[in-house]
Amino acid sequence: MDEIDQTIVNLLRTDGRTSYAELARRVGLTAPSVQDRVSKLEKNGVITGYQAVVDPETVGLGITALIGIIPDNSADHLEICDKLRAIPQIESCYFLAGVECYQLKVRVPKMADLEKLIHQVSAIPGVAQTRTTITLSTKWEDRPQPVPPTELDYGVD
Amino acid sequence: MDEIDQTIVNLLRTDGRTSYAELARRVGLTAPSVQDRVSKLEKNGVITGYQAVVDPETVGLGITALIGIIPDNSADHLEICDKLRAIPQIESCYFLAGVECYQLKVRVPKMADLEKLIHQVSAIPGVAQTRTTITLSTKWEDRPQPVPPTELDYGVD
DNA sequence: TGGTCTGGTCGATCTCGTCCACCCGTCGAG
DNA sequence: CTCGACGGGTGGACGAGATCGACCAGACCA
Known part of the structure; x- marks a missing residue:
């Protein structure tokens, strides 16, 4: 993971279809x-x-929401995680330090779908x-930040 | 945006480097x-x-956090948004319906960087x-869900 | 009926991807 | 010191892919 690798990673993060030939010219x-x-x-x-x-809106996923989950004491996190993973509308799932120990980012076509989804999540044992918080707009998402200058070796040779 | 386009989009979402020839075979x-x-x-x-x-960890971005922003009454949202956009560590930014009207997803190498970042965000006029909530682990992120069957035309021909 | 438009195919050509042989410093062992 | 292995790079060859222009078929409409 030297400087050239970092450049390659940065280039591929901003344009994942860059050809090897083009990458070669750049580095x-x-x-x-x-x-x-x-x-x-x-x-x-x-x-x-x-x-x-x-763009989610153009493919009919006009509604984005964030769902925080508060578990009960007996919660089996492996099971919760599996059940969550099985729901395709959950695009991201973070395990948090806090009362709401999961946060989900979900996308659905219509409000009715969101309602169904919330019921589905609430029905999971341990939840x-x-x-739920509706997002009014996505200002930006998954912007690739340049990989930081590596002072240490991060264990991947 | 017919059925073939949907298939193409789904294929490219799960593998963005699929060649045109391969896509052609599939559809x-x-x-x-x-x-x-x-x-x-x-x-x-x-x-x-x-x-x-x-994988953020392998490139030295081991810390992920979610930051909610509560604005004051005089907040100029255009300015806030611009100032936030200028901070590269903010990978995603959602405008929410709720007291916390923005949520940021940020990634940094070390806790000290997170601390600096929070100060930086807090210093923006209108904030x-x-x-801040630390994420203990990212279960998954940006999983491409299949585009829903289009019953309507979503305005993009 | 004829014109136009959209979305496809076909074929030629050029670039790209990929494999292989080879080269050149580095390093450890004899 | 020399030898051999090794990692990482180059260059060339060849097959696959990308891309462009010409052409074609069906839909739509005057």
């Missing part, structure tokens, strides 16, 4: 060696995938309470 | 026509970009109060 190497570096980055779990970024 | 068209569809999807703002998904 001053040849295509095969860039390809080699990229596949090592993938193998080492630095790059975990590539996705097209889609004591949920608190 | 039963030729590469040029798929390419044509994709460029139309990009032009119409359905696909807004492509990004490599990176009355912030509330």
Whole structure:
């Protein structure tokens, strides 16, 4: 994970379809060696995938909401997590330090779908309470910040 | 935005580097026509970009936090938004219906950076109060849900 | 009926991806 | 000191993919 790898990662984060040839030109190497570096980055779990970024509204996912979950004392977190994972509308799931120990980001087409979704989440054993906040607008999302200058080795060679 | 476009979008959301030739095989068209569809999807703002998904921990962004912002009455939201946008560590920014009218998702290398960041956000004119929650773990993030069957035309032809 | 428009195919050409042989410093062992 | 292994890079060859222009078929409308 040297400086060249960082450049490659930054380039691929801002345009995931950049060709190896183009990357090679940018970092001053040849295509095969860039390809080699990229596949090592993938193998080492630095790059975990590539996705097209889609405007949710244009594909009929006009409603975004954040749902906080307060568990009860007997909550089995493995089970909760599994049940949550099975719900496709939950795009992100964070485990938090706080009373609301999960926060979900969900997207649905219509309010009725959100209502159904909340019932579905509330029905999971171990979920004591949920608190939902509608997002009025997404100012921005998943903006790739440049990888910070590495002073330490982060354990991935 | 017919059924074929939806398939293309779904495929590109789960693997943003899928070649046009491969997409063509999957949807039963030729590469040029798929390419044509994709460029139309990009032009119409359905696909807004492509990004490599990176494991934050492996690139030195080990700390994730959610920051809620409570504005004061005189808050100029355009200014707040601009000031927030200028802070690269803020990866996502949602405008919410609630007392905390913004929620930020931030990533930093160390706790000290988070502290600095909170001070930075608190110092923005119009920000009355912030509330920060550390995420203990990211269960998953930005999982692409299949685009819902379109019953209506969502205004993007 | 004929013109136009949209969305497709086909084929040619150029670029890119990918594999392989080879090269060149580094480092540890004999 | 020399040898051999190794990691990481280069260059070339070849097949696959991207891209462009020409052409075609069905829908729609005057």
